Amino acid sequence: MLKDLVGIKDISREDVELILSTASSFKDVLKRDIKKVPTLRGKTTVNLFFEPSTRTKTSFELAEKRLSTDVLNFSAPTSSVVKGESLYDTVKTIEAYGVDFIVIRHSSSGAPHFIARNVNASVINAGDGINEHPTQALLDAFTIIEKRGSLQGLTIAIVGDVFHSRVAKSNVYLLSKFDAEIRLIGPPTLMPDFELNSSPVTRHPSLSVYYDMDEGLKDTDVVMMLRIQTERQGRGFFPSTQEYFRYWGLDMKRLKRAKKDALVMHPGPMNRGVEISSDVADSSQSVILDQVTNGIAVRMAVMYLLSREKGDG
């Protein structure tokens, strides 16, 4: 493992496997009556959230508290950022407090990489711009493996606004390290240029793009839905949410194209009726709430492994 977790594309398959197996042990801890371990006692963690977040921030904070690290929360609107302080000065100041972990969410892609280069603390990317959301991909993989035993040989559809989705990107990078077939489904206006088979990261024989959702869902094992970011509306990527749902929304009828027991996933927050219908979201195939629970164990595992790597865990 490295000092930081800035992206899935920066770590190896072995790293992913180590995180997932470690997360499994932490999940056992979370089932106990007393859910707290002293692993990171005496350590300090700052949650630096420059973008609004409820579930990721809560999940990290719970993971940190379960590991007994001291936690400081920092949100951009109430900080010196509004006084014009640069990101560089903000993190150098925070480092001077003697923190061990910086968990950062930022609207600029690469902001965690920039910080990681400039501080000694371990930096964990909690979502940067349209680049990556590594802990989300890890918890997604953990959830799939929990339900299906392995990622090997599975066909996984990722549906929606792939272009703007850091969740989708991290999942593509993670699943590319394993022998899973990836199908990206969505409108061409929201499909990034992966230059299939020419990009070093996504060189993978079974990554394909579908504009036709019915075709793309055929016989899939997992359907990962992405949130349609409502702030993108009116920017011309698609005409209306109504039309979007008609072609790329997941309802029960469409879900039948996938395998009978296909898992339905969503990173949240959901827009019911825009990308996913309520009956699907609440169906027995949905593992959306398992994803939330597993997020805590995965984030505990990441922090534990990073601290161990620094030799002071």
Place this chain on the structure above:
Amino acid sequence: MDNSMLIKNGHIIDPSQGIDGIGVLVIENGKIKEIKMQDARCRMQDKKNKSRESCIMDRESDARIIDATGLYVLPGLVDMHAHLREPGFEGKEAISSGTMAAVRGGFTSVCCMPNTEPVNDNETVTEFILRKTYAEGACYVFPIGAISKGQKGEELAEMGMMYEAGCVAFSDDGRPVMNSLLMRRALEYSKVFHVPIISHCEDLNLSDGGVMNEGAVSTFLGLSGIPAAAEEVMTARDIILAELTGGSLHIAHVSTEGSVRLIRQAKELGVRVTAETCPHYFSITEDAVKGYNTNAKVNPPLRTQRDVEAIKEGLRDGAIDVIATDHAPHHRDDKLREFDKAPAGISGLETALSLSLKLVRDGLLTMSQLVEKMALNPARIMKLNKGTLNIGSEADVVMVDADREWKVDPERFASKGKNTPFGGWVLKGMPVMTICKGKIYE
């Protein structure tokens, strides 16, 4: 005779007179006095000078003699595209530091873009720049005025008054003229003064806030992309408008294969269009951005290997007339931040010649053709009496050691802008002495 200088044994190249060989260059009172060639190809020159040979020898004792053995002796380079930042952004660069960077890089004339604060959209700012240059400039500065008031792309700036004050071309560089009608008017109106309109070709709707080239690498980095089409659409538009108006159009910083193709076709059709590229567009690709390297953030963005090859071919076959620097210095703090929030630009004056010499080593251009691209052609396009060693012209001379290797250390730049993606590179060839305004820089 204090002001006389005799440069001997150097390989003199001056495409404006077809000179290419070993010879003696005599400078007197800051002007080119004489060129005496050894080379048979320049016998005509020789014959003309023969009667004065004894005269030269007589003077040798008084003149400063420079032995240029193993060096090229060239007309001082002309950069038709630089940002000197003054007035308004003196933290990034000033006329004094920018012109010092120029002479260190072998340039003796620099044309500066109008995106200062205030914008050079009126004669007062033009006069200020020229006054500052007179007082503090190490080399000649020729201001480029704004096409539109405040570079807002709405109404024409007072081109005539700025022309009289000393502007040599007009451009809204950095801010593309999105309004096609305004561009048409600029190309028409500028015909009165016979000056070029320099176009920064970028369709802002297509670039849509992008920060690097659009493609697999932008996806890989999660950065929003600027497609090549954002440049090419506007290149095509401006060529069409140049054809319509008969105005003289110069395309700035060409970065894509498609733009090269469009310009080549336009020239074949006889449209009055010229074009420049910059060393970074034929030296590196978008891969330099990896790691969120803000020093590789530039507009237009670094493109693909395919584009690099097309730019080189354009330089070779003449589709691209000029190598300019687009010297865009920024303060360290400006670049020490999130990639998408960092300003675009590369500090280019002090690496341009060295990077371009590789084109000669690779056999793409002859040394004489390189001098055309970096001195003669820009001077001709801007109608400057520069880029030449003609008898009687100002003694703007650069001596180049094409073999000397050096390591790029931005901290040692004369420019205030240390922002370069070439820091740490070992480059071959460098200017070892620049003569400008009667001073010697070595």
